[in-house]
Each structure stands twice: as structure tokens, then as C-alpha cells.
Amino acid sequence: MARNILDAKFDKFIEDFSLQANSENINRRRFVNYHYFSQFQPGRLDTDADLLDQICVSSQRFSQVNGALFLLNDQIISEPQDIDDILQNNQKGLLELYFLTFGDADSFMRQLEELWNDLDAIEEDEEWIRVLAYAVSKKVMLRWSDNPRLRIICYECGETDIEMTFSDAFRECFSDIEISRIDKRRLQDIVLSNENSYRAEMKWESEFLISNEMEQFGNAYIVCLSAHELLKLMKTKEGLLRRNMFDDNVRDWQGDTAVNKEILFTLKEYPERFVLFNNGITIVCQDVKPEKGKYVLENPQIVNGCQTCNMIYQADRKGVDLDSVQVIAKIVGSNKNEVTQGIVRGANRQNIVYEEAFETIKEFHKNLEKYFENNQIDGYQKIYYERRSRQYASNVQIKQQQKISFRSLIQSMVALFLGHVEDSHRHEYTLLKKYKNNLFVDAHPYQPYYLAAFLYLNVDALFREGKLPKELCRYKMHIILLVKEMAGGPAPDLASGDIDKYCERLLENLENDGLRQYALEACKKFEDITSKWIERKGQQYKYGIKDSIEFRSFLMKELYGAPEERSEEKLYTGYVATVSLDKRNTFFGFIEHTPKNIFFHEFDNPDIDRSYIGKKVSFKITRSGGRERAVNVKLMS
Numbered sequence: 322m323a324r325n326i327l328d329a330k331f332d333k334f335i336e337d338f339s340l341q342a343n344s345e346n347i348n349r350r351r352f353v354n355y356h357y358f359s360q361f362q363p364g365r366l367d368t369d370a371d372l373l374d375q376i377c378v379s380s381q382r383f384s385q386v387n388g389a390l391f392l393l394n395d396q397i398i399s400e401p402q403d404i405d406d407i408l409q410n411n412q413k414g415l416l417e418l419y420f421l422t423f424g425d426a427d428s429f430m431r432q433l434e435e436l437w438n439d440l441d442a443i444e445e446d447e448e449w450i451r452v453l454a455y456a457v458s459k460k461v462m463l464r465w466s467d468n469p470r471l472r473i474i475c476y477e478c479g480e481t482d483i484e485m486t487f488s489d490a491f492r493e494c495f496s497d498i499e500i501s502r503i504d505k506r507r508l509q510d511i512v513l514s515n516e517n518s519y520r521a522e523m524k525w526e527s528e529f530l531i532s533n534e535m536e537q538f539g540n541a542y543i544v545c546l547s548a549h550e551l552l553k554l555m556k557t558k559e560g561l562l563r564r565n566m567f568d569d570n571v572r573d574w575q576g577d578t579a580v581n582k583e584i585l586f587t588l589k590e591y592p593e594r595f596v597l598f599n600n601g602i603t604i605v606c607q608d609v610k611p612e613k614g615k616y617v618l619e620n621p622q623i624v625n626g627c628q629t630c631n632m633i634y635q636a637d638r639k640g641v642d643l644d645s646v647q648v649i650a651k652i653v654g655s656n657k658n659e660v661t662q663g664i665v666r667g668a669n670r671q672n673i674v675y676e677e678a679f680e681t682i683k684e685f686h687k688n689l690e691k692y693f694e695n696n697q698i699d700g701y702q703k704i705y706y707e708r709r710s711r712q713y714a715s716n717v718q719i720k721q722q723q724k725i726s727f728r729s730l731i732q733s734m735v736a737l738f739l740g741h742v743e744d745s746h747r748h749e750y751t752l753l754k755k756y757k758n759n760l761f762v763d764a765h766p767y768q769p770y771y772l773a774a775f776l777y778l779n780v781d782a783l784f785r786e787g788k789l790p791k792e793l794c795r796y797k798m799h800i801i802l803l804v805k806e807m808a809g810g811p812a813p814d815l816a817s818g819d820i821d822k823y824c825e826r827l828l829e830n831l832e833n834d835g836l837r838q839y840a841l842e843a844c845k846k847f848e849d850i851t852s853k854w855i856e857r858k859g860q861q862y863k864y865g866i867k868d869s870i871e872f873r874s875f876l877m878k879e880l881y882g883a884p885e886e887r888s889e890e891k892l893y894t895g896y897v898a899t900v901s902l903d904k905r906n907t908f909f910g911f912i913e914h915t916p917k918n919i920f921f922h923e924f925d926n927p928d929i930d931r932s933y934i935g936k937k938v939s940f941k942i943t944r945s946g947g948r949e950r951a952v953n954v955k956l957m958s
Contacts, residue, residue, distance in 0.1 A: 363565035368726035385429035388421030413466035548646035601649030602626025609654030803843035
């Protein structure tokens with residue numbers, strides 16, 4: 322029986338994540354880690370169970386370390402590859418290390434110092450240690466902009482302030498060390514803040530009330546805010562940025578771009594002119610009203626001005642004097658969804674926004690979301706595509722394990738249908754940039770994406786429920802790939818007219834709990850192939866399997882008995898036999914070739930039309946899963 326709000330949230334958490342089999346102590350720790358670290362990237366832990374498992378540390382040697390999360394340039398790093406990806410786009414990196422403990426603070430600090438001093442010699446069997454070791458390796462250290470920041474969070478560790486007991490040598494390794502204490506009351510505030518269910522109080526010096534005779538519109542003000550008042554709105558009591566306050570902004574903070582550097586320069590050198598140089602921000606909330614000399618905002622969202630707000634936050638962290646900085650803000654209080662959505666669209670329409678930020682608001686993703694809602698596999702829970710962070714959070718009937726994020730979906734598609742499982746753990750925007758011409762294309766049917774999500778979520782559930790070997794969980798994408806190949810065989814190209822039939826046939830094999838048996842067989846096959854790999858290559862190759870192209874090729878060769886062949890450089894010539902339109906109104910056809918004609922599609926050859934019929938063309942042949950198609954089809958004079 323729930324006794325207060327926090328207990329009720331805890332019970333709901335256990336139900337949502339199907340954690341009934343765990344002890345209450347384990348679930349309590351998982352609950353605290355989930356909510357505290359969700360502040361850094363709202364919604365991420367809802368659909369990334371692997372990362373949550375990694376954050377919830379359970380180490381015999383470092384028993385007092387109960388939670389660990391690492392940021393590089395404000396981005397969560399869950400894999401060593403994430404570090405390389407982030408540093409590719411940034412000349413320098415700022416590393417922040419967060420450790421959470423539920424135990425004795427003094428013992429925890431001793432263990433933390435032991436971890437730091439022995440990091441080079443510690444076996445990297447635990448993923449969080451492997452990530453930390455790479456983050457502080459000499460290769461990465463040369464790219465640091467400063468020594469790391471160390472943040473220690475002590476949960477329910479007594480009533481008195483916690484003193485730092487670190488050695489001077491340890492302190493010198495960090496640019497600063499901060500220790501904070503949270504109790505159940507503070508955790509409750511964090512939980513409500515993560516749900517964007519809180520009230521904020523603000524003061525402003527001047528205002529202009531926008532009058533409107535229609536009461537349903539709500540209140541609207543144009544005000545002049547001090548930077549410090551804006552920071553009070555944006556920051557938690559721990560000094561963290563309320564990132565979910567920007568959920569309705571079309572793009573996240575873009576980092577150290579030229580524009581953002583200029584904003585920071587103005588904040589430093591000409592703070593009193595900032596209000597003149599900056600376009601201001603827009604805040605939408607359910608209600609805004611005066612109360613005791615202040616204004617109370619219910620569930621505020623900053624829908625425009627993400628770069629401005631982030632640079633003010635960054636400047637504050639760097640110690641920039643913001644006393645004379647003012648910001649113009651339009652503040653609208655309305656509980657009408659059509660009003661707030663109109664403001665979101667209008668506030669962002671005039672901005673230049675990177676293409677990646679708009680990916681999931683494209684029509685393909687909206688239609689894909691509806692496709693998920695309209696389909697279900699016999700014998701399994703319904704699954705949902707959560708293309709926007711927390712969009713199903715208010716629906717208590719949809720559990721966390723039923724939702725797949727854009728991040729997990731693109732990773733699954735890269736592994737299963739593009740044949741690059743070695744890339745599948747990488748950051749979603751890295752994958753989007755690399756494979757943007759191969760995925761989420763209007764000509765693609767939706768069923769392969771649904772199949773990829775279905776396999777990802779259900780194999781992940783088998784691992785979480787202990788029905789598959791725990792030690793193989795970090796190779797989950799390889800297991801999912803093997804399930805697909807063993808249950809369905811090689812897949813045709815995504816643009817092929819045969820892809821829907823392939824997906825239907827595979828899903829029929831998995832109906833009514835068939836997936837579990839295939840998953841068990843896939844794990845056995847993976848272990849057998851891995852043993853052969855290590856035996857052939859040597860023990861030193863044991864740890865490079867996950868992101869190895871060579872291992873992926875070996876895996877497919879062992880599975881099918883022949884090397885996987887993706888493409889040929891040889892140039893062929895022939896005459897176009899037919900050109901037709903498919904059901905999606907895109908061209909496809911065949912080129913005369915021996916021993917059988919070669920299929921081609923407009924997706925690979927955008928210049929194709931009916932005028933090509935009977936004409937001589939040059940082309941290359943690409944092979945995927947034993948099937949051939951023509952690419953780079955060019956007319957010959």
C-alpha cells in the first residue's frame with residue numbers, strides 16, 4: 322500500500338519496468354538512480370534499459386558505488402565509441418563524473434580514490450569501468466579542455482554535512498569536486514520536476530500585459546527578466562539544467578557553434594548590451610498569475626531560445642558575472658493545446674535548425690508511429706514508437722518495455738537491415754548522418770521498422786527477465802541479428818518489393834512465444850562462433866568483438882558457410898528490359914543480364930524513368946543477403 326507520493330511513484334516504477342522479481346532494496350536503488358540521472362537527458366532511461374543497468378552499479382570491489390554516470394561536453398557517454406564520436410565534432414572535451422552512493426560516505430570516498438588510483442590495473446569486466454578507463458586514457462586526456470569535474474551524490478547518508486576526506490593528490494586530478502546530499506523530500510521534488518509537474522516563481526522588473534478579450538486564450542506577458550531569475554527557473558537545487566524544460570523546443574543545444582560563441586562573448590564583454598543584441602525567449606506554461614509580489618508559472622516550457630538559455634547557463638558555470646544581463650521573454654499561460662502548439666510552431670519557424678533535429682517530425686516518422694499503434698503480433702504485448710521524448714508518459718497502460726525510442730530504432734535498423742551490427746551501438750545522430758540516405762526513406766515500407774523494434778524490445782525483455790544468458794547482454798544487437806537471420810534468412814533490400822513478404826514470413830515464425838526458442842538458439846550459435854573466433858585469432862581478440870567489422874563478417878560466414886558479399890566494383894553493361902511503377906509510385910525495372918535479369922530501383926538510381934526502356938546502360942551490382950540489384954545505372958551514348 323502506497324503511503325505517500327514517493328511510495329506511489331516507486332510502486333508505479335516497479336510495475337512499469339516489470340521489476341517485481343527483484344528485492345525492494347535493489348528496486349529502491351534503481352528508482353533513485355533512474356530519477357536522479359534522468360535529469361541529464363529526460364526520457365533516455367525510459368527506452369534504454371542497457372544504460373540504466375550500467376548506471377545502477379553493483380560491484381563487489383566498489384560496493385559503496387551504487388550509481389555512476391559520465392558526461393562529455395554535456396552528453397551522456399555509454400560506450401567508449403561515444404567519446405570518439407563526440408570528440409570528432411568538438412576540438413576539446415569537458416568530462417564530468419557523477420557517482421551516487423547509498424552507504425557510508427567515508428567508505429565511499431576511500432573506494433572512489435582507490436578506483437581512480439588503480440584504474441589502469443582494474444579488469445574492465447564492468448561496462449561503467451570500461452567507459453571511465455577510456456575517458457581518462459592518455460589518448461582522450463590530450464583532448465580535455467580541463468581536468469574533469471567530480472560530482473558526488475549521497476542519498477539518505479545522515480543529517481549532517483559531508484566533509485571531503487580526499488587526499489591532496491586526488492583533489493589535484495579534478496578541476497573541482499562537489500558533494501551534495503539528497504533525502505526523500507528532495508528526491509520527490511526531482512521526480513515531480515522530471516515529470517515537468519512543478520510550479521516556478523519569478524520576479525521581473527518591467528512587463529507589458531497583452532490583453533485579449535477571449536478568456537480561453539489565457540494570460541500573456543512580454544517581460545524583461547534578469548539572468549539570475551532565468552537561472553532560478555532553469556536550474557534544479559543541485560545546480561543542474563532542467564533539460565526537460567526544453568522538450569517542446571525543436572532542437573537541443575547545438576554546442577560551441579559560432580553563434581553560441583558570439584552569445585558567450587557578449588555575456589562576458591558587453592553584458593549590459595545583451596538585451597539589445599538577443600532576440601529573447603518564449604516560455605509557455607499552463608497558467609501564469611501574480612501571487613504575493615511574484616509570478617507563479619505552472620509547468621513551464623521554454624519553447625524558443627534554447628541556445629540563449631544554455632549559453633547563460635554555461636556562462637554561469639564558468640563564473641561569468643551576469644548581474645547586468647537582462648533577457649526579453651514572452652510568457653504565455655494557456656491550458657489549450659492548440660494555442661501552445663501554435664506558439665511552439667510560430668516561435669521556431671523563423672530559426673535556422675539543423676536537419677537532424679527535425680528528423681522525427683518528418684511525415685515518415687509520424688506515419689510510422691501510427692503504423693505501430695495499428696499493429697500487434699499474436700502472443701506479444703503491443704509496442705509503440707516513442708518518436709518524441711515522453712510522449713506516452715501520461716498513458717499509464719503503456720509500460721516502459723513497450724516503447725522504443727528513435728535512438729533504439731535506428732540502432733536496430735543499422736544492425737538488422739543495413740548489415741552493420743558493429744555500428745549499432747553508436748550515437749543516433751552519428752548513425753543518422755552516416756546512413757541518412759539508407760533509412761527512413763519515403764519509398765520504404767513500415768514493416769521492417771516495426772520488425773526491428775519488435776525484435777529489439779522482446780529480446781531485451783528476455784535478457785531482463787533472466788531467460789537469456791546475462792553475460793551476452795552487451796552483445797544484444799548481435800543476438801537480435803542472429804534471431805532475424807535464423808528465423809527468416811537473408812533479408813531483401815529495404816526498397817525491394819519482396820521486403821514486406823519477408824517480414825510477414827519471419828513474424829509468423831515468431832508468433833506465440835516462438836521468439837524465445839530462436840533467441841536461445843541464437844545465443845548458443847553466438848557462443849559457438851565466438852569460441853571459434855577466439856581460437857582462431859587469439860585471446861587478445863576477445864574484447865574487440867562488439868564493434869569489429871571483421872568479426873561481423875566472420876559471424877555471417879559461419880552462419881551461412883560463405884562470406885557475406887555486399888558489393889562489387891566491376892562495371893557491367895546491358896539493355897533495360899522493363900521500367901514500371903510500384904505501389905508507392907516509384908520506378909523499378911530489370912536489365913537484361915545472364916544468367917538472369919538484374920533488378921533495379923529508383924531508390925538507388927534517382928534519374929531512372931520510362932525513357933530508359935530499350936537503352937544500353939552501365940551499372941554495378943550490389944549483393945545483399947544473396948540477392949542482387951543494379952546500382953549506379955547510367956545511360957551509355
